Structure formats: C-alpha cells, structure tokens
Amino acid sequence: MSLLGFKLFIGNLSKDTNDIGLEKYFKDAIGGEIVWAQVCKDRNTGDSKRYGFITFKDEADGIR
Numbered sequence: 001m002s003l004l005g006f007k008l009f010i011g012n013l014s015k016d017t018n019d020i021g022l023e024k025y026f027k028d029a030i031g032g033e034i035v036w037a038q039v040c041k042d043r044n045t046g047d048s049k050r051y052g053f054i055t056f057k058d059e060a061d062g063i064r
Helices: 019-029
Strands: 006-011 034-041 048-056
Touching: 019 034, 019 048
Parallel strands: none
Antiparallel strands: 006 048, 034 048
C-alpha cells in the first residue's frame, strides 16, 4: 500500500477517538478514498495524544 496522497493533520480529537472512528468520520463526512488514518498515542501509556492524521488518495478529497 502506498501512503502517497494528501495528508491532513487533525487536532482536538476526543480522548476516545480511535483509528477506525477517525477514518469512518471523514469517510462519511467528506467521502473519497482514505488510504491511511491514525490517532497518535503516547508510547508509554497508550493514551491518545488527541491528534492524528488522515491521508486521502486524491488531493481533491482532502481540500473539500
């Protein structure tokens, strides 16, 4: 899988948001093909850092 595409920083997430929830939200809200979604976590505790990244296959999807 290639991670080339249009990458967005997503901040101020709920502490309960996970990778699947992040991807589902943006897929439902914007549409388009998402090739990667990740909520960043503290490596020691595993708690969400409350930000993440979404990568869309096409730039047009990411700038809607």
